[in-house]
Amino acid sequence: MKLSLLDLGDRLTDPITGVCPTPAERHRAIVEASAVADEAGFHGVHIGEHHGLEYIYSAPPVILAAIAERTTNLRLSTGVTLAANLDPVRVAEDYATVDVLSGGRCEVVVGRGHFFVATYALFGQRVEDSHELFNDAIELLLQLWSGETVNWPGSRHRAPIEGFTLQPPPVDGIPLWVGGGASETTVDLTARLGLDLLLPSVFGDPEKLKPVVETYREKFASYGHAREPRVGAAWHVNVGKTSQGARARWEPRYREYFDLMMQRGNRAAPAPTPFYDTPLDFDHVTTHGPAIVGSPDEVADRLNRAAAMLTADTNLISLNMGGCPTEEFIDMVELIGAQVIPQLD
Numbered sequence: 001m002k003l004s005l006l007d008l009g010d011r012l013t014d015p016i017t018g019v020c021p022t023p024a025e026r027h028r029a030i031v032e033a034s035a036v037a038d039e040a041g042f043h044g045v046h047i048g049e050h051h052g053l054e055y056i057y058s059a060p061p062v063i064l065a066a067i068a069e070r071t072t073n074l075r076l077s078t079g080v081t082l083a084a085n086l087d088p089v090r091v092a093e094d095y096a097t098v099d100v101l102s103g104g105r106c107e108v109v110v111g112r113g114h115f116f117v118a119t120y121a122l123f124g125q126r127v128e129d130s131h132e133l134f135n136d137a138i139e140l141l142l143q144l145w146s147g148e149t150v151n152w153p154g155s156r157h158r159a160p161i162e163g164f165t166l167q168p169p170p171v172d173g174i175p176l177w178v179g180g181g182a183s184e185t186t187v188d189l190t191a192r193l194g195l196d197l198l199l200p201s202v203f204g205d206p207e208k209l210k211p212v213v214e215t216y217r218e219k220f221a222s223y224g225h226a227r228e229p230r231v232g233a234a235w236h237v238n239v240g241k242t243s244q245g246a247r248a249r250w251e252p253r254y255r256e257y258f259d260l261m262m263q264r265g266n267r268a269a270p271a272p273t274p275f276y277d278t279p280l281d282f283d284h285v286t287t288h289g290p291a292i293v294g295s296p297d298e299v300a301d302r303l304n305r306a307a308a309m310l311t312a313d314t315n316l317i318s319l320n321m322g323g324c325p326t327e328e329f330i331d332m333v334e335l336i337g338a339q340v341i342p343q344l345d
């Protein structure tokens with residue numbers, strides 16, 4: 001199993017200490033933690049992207065470039081790049097630049113981001129056009145990162161491109177993942193284009209995604225791709241030296257984060273995810289949901305079982321949520337490197 005950090009950049013007051021990190025502190029934390037993760041044996045780091053929300057990371061390629069300078073082996077990725085909202089040429093240039101600066105370590109996960117309709121309004125778009133915008137973006141990114149001169153006929157949402165060659169070109173192409181699974185259309189597109197799939201497993205009972213994975217793998221094979229597909233999953237995680245200690249310190253922070261998601265979900269469109277429209281049952285979500293908490297042995301066991309259930313070879317873990325202090329975040333990264341990663345299948 002490949003284990004990577006996931007950080008969406010939620011900025012909340014710690015319910016235990018009463019301290020709210022500054023935006024600068026929140027950004028520096030993931031850079032510092034990534035440097036530790038590189039030494040601890042993590043596979044990669046994924047940075048979220050939001051605009052105008054309590055999730056304050058709006059420029060993942062800038063953060064990833066900073067991380068690239070502090071690391072040697074980490075894959076540098078996103079969670080997710082809002083491909084439907086951004087101009088594909090600008091996206092291609094930004095991440096190709098990260099790729100050349102890091103020696104070819106960049107991967108990108110794209111998503112429609114239609115959960116937050118306000119983002120579409122901010123960029124002068126309609127959420128009803130999200131599928132078309134997303135499909136156009138993926139098609140263009142694949143061409144732009146190919147190293148070939150691009151001639152693109154244009155679409156309802158973007159002007160044609162004639163004789164354009166991306167600068168800088170990526171070192172050897174940039175692996176492209178699609179973050180999704182709730183939409184059958186997205187699953188089919190991902191399989192047809194031979195792209196890898198990152199599941200929305202933090203949004204409910206992960207077992208309900210098993211049929212999605214099965215459909216994706218069947219479709220991927222039916223399109224005749226030569227390689228095996230990669231499947232990724234994401235989890236909320238907290239690890240401590242003891243199970244009791246980890247649960248006691250995490251529950252108030254997880255409730256803080258859950259409350260944020262419920263508030264955001266009530267303002268989302270077209271509809272909030274069912275996982276965040278009912279009060280939190282902490283015991284249930286840490287045994288049957290996407291939350292994994294406990295000692296290193298417990299966390300390793302749960303990660304192994306969860307990954308096997310979804311046949312996920314790449315697993316992203318979100319550690320510093322709900323106001324978690326940077327010191328505890330880095331302590332968990334070190335503990336996972338020392339005692340969890342060696343136990344992973």
